[in-house]
Amino acid sequence: MSTGRRLSILAEEDDDPMLSAVNLVDVFLVLVVALLTAVALQQQSQANETVIRNPGQPGMEIVVRKDGQEIKYRGNGGSAEGQGERAGVAYKMKDGSIIYVPEAGEAGSPGGTPAGVP
Numbered sequence: 839m840s841t842g843r844r845l846s847i848l849a850e851e852d853d854d855p856m857l858s859a860v861n862l863v864d865v866f867l868v869l870v871v872a873l874l875t876a877v878a879l880q881q882q883s884q885a886n887e888t889v890i891r892n893p894g895q896p897g898m899e900i901v902v903r904k905d906g907q908e909i910k911y912r913g914n915g916g917s918a919e920g921q922g923e924r925a926g927v928a929y930k931m932k933d934g935s936i937i938y939v940p941e942a943g944e945a946g947s948p949g950g951t952p953a954g955v956p
Contacts, residue, residue, distance in 0.1 A: 886903065888901070888903075889901040889903075897912075898912075899913070900912075926938055926940035926941050927939045
């Protein structure tokens with residue numbers, strides 16, 4: 839008789855509609871997590887970043903990743919001091935804007951009027 843009892847248990851069907859709804863919710867949660875992960879990884883791979891290797895050392899290297907391209911700049915071990923010229927002065931205002939004032943006699947400022955000043 840015990841075998842007949844087992845068969846009757848196996849013959850029962852669960853007709854609870856909530857069980858199928860719970861299973862569907864679980865499937866959709868897994869899909870949403872997978873899609874969010876894919877979007878996050880895609881944005882991370884397209885992110886612009888700058889990496890400085892060996893800062894302050896003679897073999898310092900700057901790696902710039904922008905729009906899927908990688909550009910490397912290497913120092914020659916020396917200082918870059920004295921390799922440029924002063925182009926003007928920049929002032930940061932209280933509202934956060936920056937105003938550039940070129941040096942007197944520059945071609946970029948007609949009549950000696952500072953750039954950014956009306």
